Amino acid sequence: MRTSMRGVHSDGGSTLGAASEALEILIRFFGVAVYRLYFHPLKDFPGPKLHAITQIPNVVNIYRGRQVAMVCELHEKYGHVVRVSPHELSFNSSQAWKDVHGHQKPGKPNIIKHPDWFVPAINNVHSIISANDVDHARTRRIFSNAFSDRALKLQESLFARYTDLLVSKLGEAPDQVSDLVRMYNFTTFDIMSELAFGEPLSLLTNSDYVPWVKNIFQSIRTGSKIGIIRYWPRLYAFAKWLTGNTFQSKRVKHFEYSASRVDRRLDRGSNEPDIWNLVLNAKEGRGLSRGEMYANATVFMIAGTETTASLLSGLTYYLLKHPSVLKKLNEEIRSAFKTDAEITIEGLQRLPYLQACMEEGLRMYPPVPVGLPQLVPPQGAAICGDWIPGGTVVSVSQFAMYSCEKVFRDANSFIPERWLGDQRFETDDKFALQPFSYGPRNCLGKNLAYHEMRIILSKVLWNFDLEMLPECEDWTDQEVYTLWQKHPLKCKMTPIREVKAYGAK
Numbered sequence: 253m254r255t256s257m258r259g260v261h262s263d264g265g266s267t268l269g270a271a272s273e274a275l276e277i278l279i280r281f282f283g284v285a286v287y288r289l290y291f292h293p294l295k296d297f298p299g300p301k302l303h304a305i306t307q308i309p310n311v312v313n314i315y316r317g318r319q320v321a322m323v324c325e326l327h328e329k330y331g332h333v334v335r336v337s338p339h340e341l342s343f344n345s346s347q348a349w350k351d352v353h354g355h356q357k358p359g360k361p362n363i364i365k366h367p368d369w370f371v372p373a374i375n376n377v378h379s380i381i382s383a384n385d386v387d388h389a390r391t392r393r394i395f396s397n398a399f400s401d402r403a404l405k406l407q408e409s410l411f412a413r414y415t416d417l418l419v420s421k422l423g424e425a426p427d428q429v430s431d432l433v434r435m436y437n438f439t440t441f442d443i444m445s446e447l448a449f450g451e452p453l454s455l456l457t458n459s460d461y462v463p464w465v466k467n468i469f470q471s472i473r474t475g476s477k478i479g480i481i482r483y484w485p486r487l488y489a490f491a492k493w494l495t496g497n498t499f500q501s502k503r504v505k506h507f508e509y510s511a512s513r514v515d516r517r518l519d520r521g522s523n524e525p526d527i528w529n530l531v532l533n534a535k536e537g538r539g540l541s542r543g544e545m546y547a548n549a550t551v552f553m554i555a556g557t558e559t560t561a562s563l564l565s566g567l568t569y570y571l572l573k574h575p576s577v578l579k580k581l582n583e584e585i586r587s588a589f590k591t592d593a594e595i596t597i598e599g600l601q602r603l604p605y606l607q608a609c610m611e612e613g614l615r616m617y618p619p620v621p622v623g624l625p626q627l628v629p630p631q632g633a634a635i636c637g638d639w640i641p642g643g644t645v646v647s648v649s650q651f652a653m654y655s656c657e658k659v660f661r662d663a664n665s666f667i668p669e670r671w672l673g674d675q676r677f678e679t680d681d682k683f684a685l686q687p688f689s690y691g692p693r694n695c696l697g698k699n700l701a702y703h704e705m706r707i708i709l710s711k712v713l714w715n716f717d718l719e720m721l722p723e724c725e726d727w728t729d730q731e732v733y734t735l736w737q738k739h740p741l742k743c744k745m746t747p748i749r750e751v752k753a754y755g756a757k
Contacts, residue, residue: 288338293641299326299335307337311480317731320621320651327652332636337483340645342623343636344653346684351635352626352648353691363633365693366625366645368482373547374500374507380696381551391548392696394540398530399696404703406525407447408597411704414443415711416592417456422716423751429721431740432568434461436561439708441465444556448549449513450522464509468554471502476733510549514542527552552697558735559619560701563687564709565741566617567609569727570666572720572743577668581609582717585710595714600706608668610705614687615654616666621732623647624689650687659684715751719744 285305289295292304303309303326313322323342326334332345343352356362362385370382378384380391397403418439422430438455445453453462461469478500481488517528531540571578584605589595600606630642640646655663659681660670670677688695695701712718720727721742731737 292338294335294339294341294644297333297335297341297638298330303337304335305338307340307483310337310340311483314480315477317733317737320649320732323623323649324652324655327649327656332658333638337645339643340625340647341635341640342647342649342652344649344656344659345636346653346659346681347636348646348648349683349686349690351633352646353689353693355692361629361631363626363628363646366627368485368488369479369625373550374504375511375543375546377541377543377547379544379547379551381555385692388693391540391544394531395527395548395696397533398527399700401699403525403530404597404699406530408703410446411443411597411707412595414439414446414456415708417442418708419711419715419751421456421459422712422745423747425745428745428747429742430745431742433561433565433738433741436564436568436708437461437465437558440557440561440564440704441553443704444553445513447527447556448517448552450517450520450524450526450528451513464506467502467505467509468558471506472554472558472735473733473737474502475500506553507546507550510553511546514545514549518542518545555695556697556700560704562619562736562738563610563613563617563701564705565738566619566728566736567613567705567709568718568743569720569724569741570613570616571609572718574666577609577666578718581605582713585713589714592711592714595707595710597703597707600703600710603706603710604672605668606706606710608671610702610709611671611685612666612668615660615685617728617736618650618654618687620687620735621651622734623649623652653684715747715749717746717748719746 288305289301294304300309310319310322313319323334323336326336327342327344332343332348334342336342352363364385365382367382372378372382378387380388380395383391418435421438422435435456438459438461442453442455445451453465455461455465481491514528517526522529528545571581584603588599588603625645625647628640628642628644628646632642633640635646653659657663661677661680667674667677670680671682686694688698688701721744724739724741724743727739727741730739
């Protein structure tokens with residue numbers, strides 16, 4: 253009998269202990285919730301109470317690929333600034349570009365890229381994306397020669413060569429139907445591989461992705477999902493320690509692919525005007541370490557490929573959804589050039605409607621629709637008229653800004669004329685459109701992207717009439733994991749002139 257009673261007391265003690273621990277957790281959570289709602293430095297900023305208490309709603313939406321939709325809904329309800337998690341604010345006002353990303357006054361510390369999100373490459377060397385301000389300025393000076401107008405002119409024949417191959421492949425498609433998402437990706441990856449490594453990936457030639465490119469797509473999606481653990485720094489550090497490189501296995505593979513090709517390119521040598529020749533022939537470029545070359549090559553093969561293909565895909569979709577716009581653009585392109593050889597970088601820059609369509613495409617379908625996390629310095633900073641305490645995570649949410657009626661009239665309508673002085677849109681805040689970011693750390697490859705997008709789209713439209721297949725009508729219904737997760741964009745490509753086989757005269 254005593255043994256039985258001893259067991260009862262033991263079980264009761266365990267139950268009581270568990271209940272006590274649960275109560276302690278509940279009290280602690282309640283205390284944190286009260287603090288974050290009523291005493292936290294961000295207590296006066298608008299947003300849902302649950303978002304102010306815990307990062308879980310934000311994290312869940314990131315994991316589900318719905319963060320952009322969530323942020324848009326919150327801005328529509330609460331205004332130009334929203335508290336999306338306990339320590340994080342999102343802005344959709346154009347002034348935020350200047351306050352968050354712009355040049356700061358002398359002696360005033362910059363708002364920096366959040367070091368938990370912008371991490372060094374696998375070799376623990378920072379790229380131009382993640383470097384601190386001093387190293388970023390040095391790296392930018394080194395690479396500026398490779399992305400100058402002079403360099404782009406030297407590289408024009410490479411753009412034309414791969415675009416001609418794209419046109420040839422589109423002309424060979426069975427039943428004249430092509431998935432333009434794949435074809436644009438093939439083209440931009442082939443071009444960047446030649447620029448960055450002096451060797452082709454041959455995606456257009458083989459009409460398929462190579463393992464490296466497949467890994468890039470997977471790593472973007474997986475990285476966004478894994479990245480949510482950064483909201484709990486101790487857990488993130490523990491997970492990295494516990495799993496080692498397998499925690500970031502896709503990043504490791506991407507780095508190894510990039511590094512091996514940099515080595516081959518440097519060992520082989522070249523007289524072509526690729527990135528490394530243009531860098532190393534400049535005075536500043538001789539100080540670039542091999543490790544920095546590896547780290548930056550990993551950036552080029554994402555920033556100079558998938559983003560460009562995304563804009564081309566999104567713009568093509570909106571053109572097909574607006575036949576009158578497509579007709580007007582076709583007329584401009586087809587009347588400007590009598591032969592394919594006349595379609596040049598210089599000639600395309602003189603087409604105003606083409607430029608307006610590209611700007612509207614970037615507004616409706618920005619390749620990077622999310623806000624990228626920045627960290628306010630300990631002294632705090634003024635953003636959009638509010639004083640933001642140090643340690644706050646802030647971001648400028650592109651898609652939420654571009655789809656806001658207070659920023660752009662008829663914000664959800666694709667109307668290129670808004671960029672051509674149409675009086676209906678004189679109240680548009682056109683400065684708000686900064687798809688390549690803003691300030692001293694804006695995208696170094698902006699001109700490259702514009703030239704590449706112009707020549708690819710123009711040669712496609714000069715050679716083909718396009719018709720989207722019915723199953724692609726809701727193409728923009730996409731998840732976002734840092735970048736859009738694009739569906740196939742299947743189009744019937746009807747040649748309007750003889751499409752020559754690639755290399756034929």
